[in-house]
Amino acid sequence: ARRILCEVHEGQSLTAGQRFGIIRFGSRTDLYLPEGCTPLVAVGQRMIGGETVIAELPAAP
Known part of the structure; x- marks a missing residue:
């Protein structure tokens, strides 16, 4: 991404x-999730910002 606001x-x-x-003017973003998250998307899948659920966070202790 060229510019992240x-x-x-x-x-x-x-x-x-x-x-x-x-994220402006970007076609790709690398996302790092915390340990224990369950990804809900596949590698290479296209996502829509504000619509696609990326991962499920673990329950709080």
Whole structure:
């Protein structure tokens, strides 16, 4: 991505599904998930920002 715009600041709280930024002029993004996540997409699958669920997070302890 040529430009990533993040609208969140350190310490700010977010709710599930809330948008926190946008990737402009990019055709590919590498995403790193925390350990314990269950991926819900396949390698090479095309996703739609704000619509495609990427992974399921583990339950909080």
